[in-house]
Amino acid sequence: MKRRAVLVVCLALTACAGVLGLSRSGPQPFPHRKHATAGVSCTRCHVGLEAAPTTLHIPDDAACTTCHTKPHNQGSCLGCHTAPGALAELAEARAHLVFDHAKHAAPSRGDCMRCHVGIAEGDDHLRPPMATCFRCHDHDAARDARRCDACHRGLEDTRLLPRSHLAHDGDWLREHGTRAAASGDSCQSCHRESFCADCHGKTVPALPATRRFADPFAASVHRAGFTARHSLEARSEPGACATCHSPDRCAACHTSRGIAGDQRRSPHPPGWVGPAAADNEHGRQARRDPAACASCHDGAGQSLCIGCHKVGGVGGTPHPPGWSSKLPLGALPCRLCHTAGGTR
Amino acid sequence: MSRLLVVAALAATSRADADPLRLRADALTTTAAPAGLLTLEADGAAGPGLSAEAVVWTGRLAEESRGDVLVIAVRARTADGRASGRVGRFVESLGALRPLHVDGVAGRLRLPLQLAVETYGGIPVVPGLATARSWSWATGARISRSLGDAGSIGVAYAQQRDDGRLVSEELGVDAGAALGRRDDLGAKLAYDLANPGIAEVAVTASHRSKALRTELYLSHRAASHLLPATSLFTVLGDVPAERAGAVVTWRCAPRLDLIADLGARRVDRDVAPQAIVRARLRLDDLGTSALTGELRRDGVGPDTWTGARGTARIALPHSLAATAELELVIADRDRGLGAVWPWGLAALGWDDGTWQAAIAVEASASPQDRHRVDVLGQLGRRWGSR
Numbered sequence: 154m155k156r157r158a159v160l161v162v163c164l165a166l167t168a169c170a171g172v173l174g175l176s177r178s179g180p181q182p183f184p185h186r187k188h189a190t191a192g193v194s195c196t197r198c199h200v201g202l203e204a205a206p207t208t209l210h211i212p213d214d215a216a217c218t219t220c221h222t223k224p225h226n227q228g229s230c231l232g233c234h235t236a237p238g239a240l241a242e243l244a245e246a247r248a249h250l251v252f253d254h255a256k257h258a259a260p261s262r263g264d265c266m267r268c269h270v271g272i273a274e275g276d277d278h279l280r281p282p283m284a285t286c287f288r289c290h291d292h293d294a295a296r297d298a299r300r301c302d303a304c305h306r307g308l309e310d311t312r313l314l315p316r317s318h319l320a321h322d323g324d325w326l327r328e329h330g331t332r333a334a335a336s337g338d339s340c341q342s343c344h345r346e347s348f349c350a351d352c353h354g355k356t357v358p359a360l361p362a363t364r365r366f367a368d369p370f371a372a373s374v375h376r377a378g379f380t381a382r383h384s385l386e387a388r389s390e391p392g393a394c395a396t397c398h399s400p401d402r403c404a405a406c407h408t409s410r411g412i413a414g415d416q417r418r419s420p421h422p423p424g425w426v427g428p429a430a431a432d433n434e435h436g437r438q439a440r441r442d443p444a445a446c447a448s449c450h451d452g453a454g455q456s457l458c459i460g461c462h463k464v465g466g467v468g469g470t471p472h473p474p475g476w477s478s479k480l481p482l483g484a485l486p487c488r489l490c491h492t493a494g495g496t497r
Numbered sequence: 498m499s500r501l502l503v504v505a506a507l508a509a510t511s512r513a514d515a516d517p518l519r520l521r522a523d524a525l526t527t528t529a530a531p532a533g534l535l536t537l538e539a540d541g542a543a544g545p546g547l548s549a550e551a552v553v554w555t556g557r558l559a560e561e562s563r564g565d566v567l568v569i570a571v572r573a574r575t576a577d578g579r580a581s582g583r584v585g586r587f588v589e590s591l592g593a594l595r596p597l598h599v600d601g602v603a604g605r606l607r608l609p610l611q612l613a614v615e616t617y618g619g620i621p622v623v624p625g626l627a628t629a630r631s632w633s634w635a636t637g638a639r640i641s642r643s644l645g646d647a648g649s650i651g652v653a654y655a656q657q658r659d660d661g662r663l664v665s666e667e668l669g670v671d672a673g674a675a676l677g678r679r680d681d682l683g684a685k686l687a688y689d690l691a692n693p694g695i696a697e698v699a700v701t702a703s704h705r706s707k708a709l710r711t712e713l714y715l716s717h718r719a720a721s722h723l724l725p726a727t728s729l730f731t732v733l734g735d736v737p738a739e740r741a742g743a744v745v746t747w748r749c750a751p752r753l754d755l756i757a758d759l760g761a762r763r764v765d766r767d768v769a770p771q772a773i774v775r776a777r778l779r780l781d782d783l784g785t786s787a788l789t790g791e792l793r794r795d796g797v798g799p800d801t802w803t804g805a806r807g808t809a810r811i812a813l814p815h816s817l818a819a820t821a822e823l824e825l826v827i828a829d830r831d832r833g834l835g836a837v838w839p840w841g842l843a844a845l846g847w848d849d850g851t852w853q854a855a856i857a858v859e860a861s862a863s864p865q866d867r868h869r870v871d872v873l874g875q876l877g878r879r880w881g882s883r
Contacts, residue, residue, distance in 0.1 A: 172778070174751030179782070237782040284678075297643055298578030298607060302545050318675060323703060323712050324744055324758065331699040334593050334685040335641070335649045335673030338605065338613075345540060346568045347552045349588040353596040355622040356565040358534050358554040364525060366873050367846035367855035369808040369822045370787065377806060377824040378840030381863035385828060388800040389762060391738045392720030396595055396697075400724060410865065441765045443730035444720040455729045473734030478692045485662060485727040 182236035185272050185279060193220075195265040202254040209247055210254070211240065246280060249311050251304050260289070282316065301342040308343045315343075326372040353397060391442035403448035440473075455489060463490040519881035523853075525556075529871045532557045546574045565626060579607045589617045592639045592653035593669030593685035593697075595723075598622040599635060611643040621657065633659040639669075648674030648682075657725075664725040666690040680704050689722035692731050696722035710746040714760075715739075739763045742771065752779040767798035785812040801829045816849045820857075834864035844873075853877035 170176040189195075196202055198212040217230045224230070231240070261267045268281045286292070286304070295303040302308075314321045319336055321329075333340050340349075351361050352374070358364075362373040379386075387394050394402070425435045439446045450457060461468030482491045518541040525534040534556035542548040549571045555564035570585035582604040589603055590596040601619015608614060616638040623633075637655030644650065653669040671685040680703065687697040696719055703712040719737040724730055742760015749755055758773040772794045780786035793804040806824040813819060821843045828836040844857035857873045 172780070173753050174779070174782070293645075295578070297611060300578040320681070320705070322705065323710055323746055324756075327714070328683070328701050328703075328712070331683040331685055331701045332673060332681070333590065334669075334671035335651055335683065337590050337592070338615075346550050346570050346572075346583075346587045347538065349590065349596065350552070350568045350598065353588045353590075353598065354567050355598040356567050356624050358536065358556055358558070358565065358567070359525065363527070363873070364523070364534075364536075364875075366842065366857050366859070367818070367820060367844045367875065369810055369820050369842075370789070377822055377842075378826055378838060378861055378863065380865060381838035381840060381861065382802070382804075382826055384864065385796050385800045385802050385826075388798075389738075389764065389796045390718070390740070391736075391764060392697075392718040392723045393738070395720060395723040396718075400728065437765070439730065440733045440736045442720055443728075443733050444724055447724055447728050447730040451728050451730065458729060471733055476732070476734060478732070480663065480691065480726065486729040486732065489729060 180233050180235055180237055182239065183231075183234045189266065189272055194263075196263070202258065204255075209240075209243055211243070242280070245311055245313070249306050249308065249313075251306060283318075299338050299342055305342075309345055311343075326374065355399075387445070388442060392444055395444040400444055400447040400451050403445070436471075439471075455486070459489050463492065466490075519879070521877065521879050523875065523877040525873070525875050527871055527873045529869075534558075546576060548572050563625070565624060581605045586622060589619075589637070591615065591617065591637045591655055591669070592641070592651045592671040593687050594637065594653050594655050594667050595687070595697075597635055597655075597657075601635075611645070613641050613643070615639050615641075632661070633657070633664070635665075641671075644674065647676070648672065659725075659727070662727055663691055664727055666726070667696060679706065687722075689719075689726075691726035692722060694719060694722050694735050695737075708748045710744075712744045712746075713742075714744070715741045736765050740771075752782075752784075753777070762795075762797045764797050769797040769801055771795045781812070785818075786810060796829070799830050803827045803829075816847055818846045818848070820844045820846065832864070835862065835867075838863050851879055853879075 166173070166175065171178055188198075198216045199210040200212075200216070202210055211231070214224075214230050218224060221230075257268070266272055268285050269279055270281065270285065271279050292303065295301075305311075319332060319339055351357065360373070360375045360379075361371070362375045362377075362379070365371045365373070375383075421435065427433060458468075458471075460466070462471050478487070480487055482488060518539065521536075521538040523534075523536045523538075525536070526532065534554060536552065536554040538550075538552045540548065540550035551569040552567040553564070553569070554567065555562070557563075566586055568586055568588075570583050570587045572581070572583050574581040582602065584602045586598070586600045587603070588596050588598050589601075599617065599619035599621055601617060603615070603617035603619075605613060605615040616636075618636040619634065621633055621635050635655065635657040637653060639651050639653035641649050641651030650672045651670070653667075653671070655665070655667050655669075656663070657665040666689070668688045668690055669685065670688075672683070674682045676682065682702045684700045685698070686695065688694070689696045695717065698715070698717040700715045701712060702714075703710060705711075717737050717739050719735045721731050721733055721735060740760060740762050742758060744756065744758045747755045754777045756773070756775040756777070758771070758775075760772075761768060761770050763769075773791065774793075775789060775791040777787060777789045780788065787808075787810055789806075789808040791804075791806040793806070794801075795804070796802045804824065804826045806822070808820070808822045810818060810820045822841065824840040826838045826840075828838070830836070838861070840859075840861040840863070842857055842859045844855055846855035847853070853875070854877070855873075855875045859871045859873060860869065862868050
């Protein structure tokens with residue numbers, strides 16, 4: 154039985170190897186490592202690094218055919234021997250990095266692999282990580298001052314995600330608030346003001362998920378069938394909505410959609426309020442999610458609560474044992490119940 | 498004030514001859530509210546130390562025509578990066594304290610000993626372009642110390658008043674650290690000073706290896722401390738909502754990621770497990786085409802639910818892309834509004850780098866609508882690199 158299961162798994166993996174990326178059938182990364190170990194110097198193919206430091210120095214077919222005199226087909230060499238997206242990534246790096254190969258030729262004594270150490274591990278990651286730069290360059294002052302533009306130009310326009318600091322992996326939508334709390338100034342290196350305001354702004358015109366409806370992978374709290382789920386999610390995490398929305402947000406939306414605001418009937422179930430203790434589910438629910446109550450009953454709606462819960466009222470004190478507040482009794486909301494000059 | 502800021506922003510960007518002025522216009526129309534929306538974005542820089550940005554929109558929302566400013570801000574910074582400032586309308590996020598959308602000013606100053614001070618002051622944004630508003634203001638400050646490469650720690654204080662009445666007063670403590678290349682730690686705590694008590698705590702710790710990332714998280718939130726201090730509902734005491742769990746992300750094949758988020762929620766006396774299992778398969782090396790599938794068990798007490806979601810994005814020739822999303826939510830408890838809520842969206846998009854267009858059909862059944870079908874359309878244009 155076990156053998157059969159292993160066989161099925163192996164067959165499935167073999168059948169799906171291409172889809173899973175286990176076997177590559179399309180363009181392959183250029184075999185830099187193979188060339189380096191064969192003793193081909195980098196500048197033999199990447200000519201003109203010193204003369205024209207701002208170009209990409211991508212070898213053309215002529216550079217390949219100086220050695221590979223009999224190409225196996227008539228197509229462009231880089232058409233097959235370049236990882237997908239590698240050239241675009243290179244062009245983006247050239248456009249957004251302040252870097253000059255010519256200036257690095259002398260200090261590295263022509264040894265490109267002093268920086269391009271990734272070649273030793275394979276052909277996929279040839280661009281040196283930022284830590285490699287810091288091995289020689291002292292950028293402490295620039296880094297501490299968040300002056301990323303000493304090396305990076307127009308980071309806001311790149312599609313790069315940080316890998317060596319504040320890596321945006323995992324469930325970044327949930328994590329970002331905690332991680333950004335101590336690194337808010339780093340965020341501004343790449344993100345414009347509107348990036349935060351798109352979700353956290355009070356004047357957002359429409360939900361981010363609605364505005365980016367054609368991008369199903371864009372992270373958003375309000376994605377997909379949020380309208381259906383929102384009451385379940387709000388009650389399962391009381392206060393989560395209040396971290397962004399003001400308490401009147403619920404009532405405003407429900408009233409405009411005709412779901413609430415009807416003064417003739419109560420949205421609460423039977424047994425919500427009553428003289429018997431068993432009939433007072435509202436107290437437990439109010440403690441559990443006071444923001445939900447506030448969404449309808451704040452302001453003028455408070456009179457419903459005060460009628461019973463004022464000092465001496467039949468509702469008793471709404472405060473829990475050990476309650477304290479630094480507000481004076483004459484201030485809101487204390488004075489609503491503690492009338493007559495501060496009766497406790 | 499908004500007019501003044503518009504003039505200031507335009508004055509700053511008009512000098513940005515050397516750098517491209519980036520513009521973007523987007524039109525969105527749906528058969529549901531908002532029926533129509535036009536958004537204009539602009540930003541530019543007059544050198545490395547001065548930049549400006551604005552996002553304004555107008556549209557017909559919920560049967561009324563409206564318009565507003567999302568962001569309009571000018572940012573300036575000294576050449577050595579020691580001091581920086583912002584003026585205008587922006588979102589201010591001060592360490593562990595909740596982000597606040599304000600019309601105001603903010604500044605940051607780096608001091609010796611790797612210390613930094615940041616502060617802001619302004620009027621909390623009220624939606625609408627009406628000039629009449631209550632006399633409300635907010636101010637706050639944070640002092641932090643960088644720990645070199647490892648991270649930083651900070652303490653923040655903020656206060657908000659409306660007509661002189663204290664609406665919110667909070668103290669925040671935050672810490673973040675990158676312990677080598679593999680481990681990250683972040684924590685924040687917000688303490689309500691108006692009604693003494695912990696308003697919010699969040700802790701996250703992650704470890705990554707070549708194909709595996711593990712994260713432990715914990716959150717604690719007390720709704721009564723997130724309400725304005727003037728609200729009657731702040732006097733009910735602390736019944737926090739808590740959540741803890743672990744997320745494991747495993748790249749089990751070069752194009753396949755498996756993600757499992759397992760944990761528990763607690764609200765009052767109710768405790769419930771939560772589980773999310775998600776798979777993402779990239780159909781090409783760049784991930785422009787991909788499939789995701791997700792199963793979810795969530796909620797607490799009488800609000801538990803089970804959900805399934807599938808998403809597909811297929812890149813087509815000529816800069817086209819087809820997307821489809823399906824979601825099914827099954828609530829454990831039928832409150833008379835049905836307990837099975839399907840949702841689906843099919844879209845066709847086109848993006849050639851300058852122009853962007855998309856059209857979609859969205860269909861759903863929810864507690865609000867027995868069945869609903871909406872059509873969404875979008876057209877955008879960019880000028881300058883973005």
